Amino acid sequence: xxxxxxxxxxxxxxxxxxxxxxxxxxxxxxxxxxxxxxxxxxxxxxxxxxxxxxxxxxxxxxxxxxxxxxxxxxxxxxxxxxxxxxxxxxxxxxxxxxxxxxxxxxxxxxxxxxxxxxxxxxxxxxxxxxxxxxxxxxxxxxxxxxxxxxxxxxxxxxxxxxxxxxxxxxxxxxxxxxxxxxxxxxxxxxxxxxxxxxxxxxxxxxxxxxxxxxxxxxxxxxxxxxxxxxxxxxxxxxxxxxxxxxxxxxxxxxxxxxxxxxxxxxxxxxxxxxxxxxxxxxxxxxxxxxxxxxxxxxxxxxxxxxxxxxxxxxxxxxxxxxxxxxxxxxxxxxxxxxxxxxxxxxxxxxxxxxxxxxxxxxxxxxxxxxxxxxxxxxxxxxxxxxxxxxxxxxxxxxxxxxxxxxxxxxxxxxxxxxxxxxxxxxxxxxxxxxxxxxxxxxxxxxxxxxxxxxxxxxxxxxxxxxxxxxxxxxxxxxxxxxxxxxxx
Numbered sequence: 001x002x003x004x005x006x007x008x009x010x011x012x013x014x015x016x017x018x019x020x021x022x023x024x025x026x027x028x029x030x031x032x033x034x035x036x037x038x039x040x041x042x043x044x045x046x047x048x049x050x051x052x053x054x055x056x057x058x059x060x061x062x063x064x065x066x067x068x069x070x071x072x073x074x075x076x077x078x079x080x081x082x083x084x085x086x087x088x089x090x091x092x093x094x095x096x097x098x099x100x101x102x103x104x105x106x107x108x109x110x111x112x113x114x115x116x117x118x119x120x121x122x123x124x125x126x127x128x129x130x131x132x133x134x135x136x137x138x139x140x141x142x143x144x145x146x147x148x149x150x151x152x153x154x155x156x157x158x159x160x161x162x163x164x165x166x167x168x169x170x171x172x173x174x175x176x177x178x179x180x181x182x183x184x185x186x187x188x189x190x191x192x193x194x195x196x197x198x199x200x201x202x203x204x205x206x207x208x209x210x211x212x213x214x215x216x217x218x219x220x221x222x223x224x225x226x227x228x229x230x231x232x233x234x235x236x237x238x239x240x241x242x243x244x245x246x247x248x249x250x251x252x253x254x255x256x257x258x259x260x261x262x263x264x265x266x267x268x269x270x271x272x273x274x275x276x277x278x279x280x281x282x283x284x285x286x287x288x289x290x291x292x293x294x295x296x297x298x299x300x301x302x303x304x305x306x307x308x309x310x311x312x313x314x315x316x317x318x319x320x321x322x323x324x325x326x327x328x329x330x331x332x333x334x335x336x337x338x339x340x341x342x343x344x345x346x347x348x349x350x351x352x353x354x355x356x357x358x359x360x361x362x363x364x365x366x367x368x369x370x371x372x373x374x375x376x377x378x379x380x381x382x383x384x385x386x387x388x389x390x391x392x393x394x395x396x397x398x399x400x401x402x403x404x405x406x407x408x409x410x411x412x413x414x415x416x417x418x419x420x421x422x423x424x425x426x427x428x429x430x431x432x433x434x435x436x437x438x439x440x441x442x443x444x445x446x447x448x449x450x451x452x453x454x455x456x457x458x459x460x461x462x463x464x465x466x467x468x469x470x471x472x473x474x475x476x477x478x479x480x481x482x483x484x485x486x487x488x
Contacts, residue, residue, distance in 0.1 A: 058096070061087065061091060061096060061099060062099070064083070064087055065084075065087060065099060065102070065103065067083065068080050068083035068084045068087065068103075068106075069106070071083060072084075072106060072109075072110060075113070077110050077113055077114050078114070080106075080110060081107065081110055084103045084106060084107055084110075085107075087099075087103060088100065088103055093137055097137050097140065097141050098141070098143070100137055101134045101137035101138050101141075101143070101146060102134075102146070104130045104131070104133040104134035104137065105130070105131065105134040105146070105149065105150050105153070107126075107127075107130040108127045108128070108130035108131040108134065108150070108153055108154070108157070109127075109153060110127075111123045111124065111126040111127035111130060112124065112127045112153070112156065112157050115127065116331045116332075117330075117331065120376055124157050127153075127157045128154060128157050128158070131150050131151075131153055131154040131157065132154070134146070134150045135147060135150050135151065135154070138150065144177055144180045145193055145197060147177045148174055148177030148178040148180070148197065148200065149200065151173045151174035151177050152171070152174035152178070152200055152203070152204055154174075155168075155171040155173075155174050155204070155207070156207070168208065168211050168212075171204050171207055171208050172208075174200075174204050175201060175204055175205075178197050178200060178201045178204070179201075182194055182197050182198070191231075195227075195228055195231050195232060195238065196238065198224050198227050198228050198231075199224070199225070199228045199238060199241075199242060199245075201224050202220075202221045202222075202223075202224035202225040202228065202242075202245060202249075203221070203245060205217045205218070205220040205221035205224065206218065206221040206245070206248065206249050206252070209221065209252060210425065210426075211424070211425075212424070212425075212468070213468075214252070214255075214256060214425065214468045214469070214470075215256050215468070215469050218249055218252055218253050218256070221245075221249050222246065222249050222250075222253070225242050225245050225246045225249065226246070228242045229242050229243070229246070235276075240273050240276050240277070243269040243270070243272060243273050244269070244270065244273050244288075244289065244292070246266075246269055247265075247266040247267075247269040247270045247273075247292065247296070248266075248292065250262040250263070250265055250266040250269075251263065251266050251292075251295065251296055251299065254266075254299060255470065256468075256469055256470065256471075258303075258471075258472060260300060260303050260304060263296055263299055263300045263303075264300070266296050267293065267296055267297070267300070270289050270292055270293050270296070271293070273289050274286065274289050274290075274293075277289060279323070283323060284323075284324075284329070284332070286323065287319075287320050287323040287324050287332065287336075290316050290319050290320045290323070291316070291317070291320040291324075291335065291336055291339060293316050294312075294313045294314075294316035294317040294320060294339055294343065295313075295339060297309045297310070297312045297313040297316065298310060298313040298339075298342065298343050298346055301313060301346065302346070306350055307350070310343065310346055310347045310350075311347075313343045313346070314340070314343045314344065314347065317336055317339045317340040317343050318340065320336040320339070321333065321336045321337060321340060324336050330370050331370065331376075333370070334366070334367045334370035334371055334379070335367075335379075337363050337364075337366045337367040337370075338363070338364060338367040338371075338379070338382070338383055338386065340359075340363045341359075341360045341361070341362075341363030341364035341367065341383075341386060341390070342360070342364075342386055343360075344356045344357070344359040344360035344363060345357065345360040345386070345389060345390050345393065348360060348393065349393060354397055357390065357393060357394055357397070360390050361387065361390050361391070361394070364383055364386050364387045364390060365387070367379075367383050368380065368383045368384070368387065371383055377417050378417070378418075380413075380417060381413070381414040381417035381418050382414070384410045384411065384413040384414040384417075385410070385411055385414040385429075385430060385433070387407075387410045388406075388407040388408070388409075388410035388411035388414070388433070388437075389407070389411075389433070391403045391404075391406045391407040391410065392404060392407040392437060395407070400444065401441070401444045401445070404437060404440060404441050404444065405441065407437055408434065408437050408438065408441060411430060411433055411434055411437065412434065414430050415427070415430045415431070415434060418430055424464050425464065425468055425470075427464075428460070428461040428464035428465055428473075429461070429473070431457040431458075431460050431461040432457065432458065432461040432465075432473065432476065432477055432480075434454075434457045435454045435455070435456075435457030435458040435461065435477075435480060436454075436480065438450045438451075438453050438454035438457065439451065439454040439480070439484065442454060451484070454484065455481070455484050458477055458480050458481050458484065459481070461473075461477050462474065462477045462478065462481070465477060
């Protein structure tokens with residue numbers, strides 16, 4: 001066995017043997033492994049088999065599908081595509097509808113995972129095509145659970161492409177099928193399927209909160225995830241993943257509540273999850289949880305024990321970077337590099353240390369180089385926004401006018417991407433920042449036209465913050481408008 005195969009085996013040999021839900025969420029997408037140039041003779045032999053599947057029995061077909069599943073489960077993604085497509089050449093939707101539908105759904109998941117490695121748009125379009133094929137089949141045989149799973153995954157694929165209307169529409173379709181599924185297949189008939197469906201609904205409501213009705217959708221998400229916790233064994237993988245999902249929802253809820261209780265409960269859940277996902281048994285899941293903890297400690301540092309909590313955040317993001325090696329997992333590395341950059345900027349804001357600021361800009365630029373505009377537009381926009389914040393802070397140390405101008409350019413890049421592709425809440429935050437930057441830049445350049453541009457941004461952001469109940473941002477924007485009117 002080659003070194004990389006041994007490494008993969010060590011990661012996955014303690015996988016839960018229980019059935020796993022097939023719906024991909026963003027946590028799942030963090031786990032893809034880029035495996036290239038496999039030389040193991042056994043694997044090559046399996047890939048080169050030329051069985052006449054048309055002469056095989058149903059049980060033999062299922063065995064071949066299970067073989068392909070093993071490749072998929074251990075993230076031999078391109079190799080599993082070959083095996084699944086070989087099977088599809090020999091079986092018919094008329095004779096094997098469930099098998100065909102499941103294969104198309106798996107292919108959709110694989111292409112979504114592959115989009116994390118390269119050719120995001122191309123792979124996600126393949127993913128959407130495969131999910132639609134699965135949906136056609138499951139509509140014919142009226143399998144509502146499989147329909148709901150594939151619609152939810154289809155929504156996630158659209159979200160990855162940042163196509164707001166399609167994504168939101170598909171999330172709503174997914175929810176309608178989940179509700180139908182659980183009304184026709186009850187908890188007593190299929191307890192595991194019922195609970196998995198509740199989990200998928202919780203993930204979908206969390207995703208919908210990015211678009212509108214943030215408070216309502218987060219409340220629904222939490223209610224469903226807590227039901228899953230109540231109905232699963234603490235050692236069950238779904239139970240642990242639900243703890244991670246609840247932690248993510250609570251972090252989002254904090255933006256509305258501003259109650260540190262939400263962040264502290266989130267930290268508690270993630271630290272409990274780390275007791276299960278040790279680095280020795282699941283390196284990528286361990287890195288993901290560490291990465292999420294870093295984000296939460298940074299948020300907490302803005303409310304209490306600032307120096308202590310930001311140090312914890314930096315330590316955790318450094319650990320995640322160390323685990324997510326750039327050559328092996330470049331996209332995961334970029335996520336952690338982005339978080340490290342934000343953490344260093346947060347420390348620089350109170351330490352006034354130019355070296356922290358330098359580390360922040362370097363980390364963010366490294367992330368931006370990986371999140372190419374054509375490959376990952378939303379993360380590209382987010383890093384542009386953070387680079388703008390870093391350069392604005394840098395203007396306090398030197399070259400004030402030049403650095404604010406560059407900050408505006410970076411954040412306008414983010415505005416352009418979000419205007420075309422993403423949700424209104426994040427766009428409103430960008431507009432607020434641009435209003436603040438143009439307000440200051442207009443004073444430096446004595447340009448009253450830019451003052452007017454600043455006010456336009458504030459007026460565009462305010463109704464969005466008001467509608468979504470983001471009271472802290474409402475107050476900030478109103479203060480900016482009052483200040484502008486006094487100047488006028």
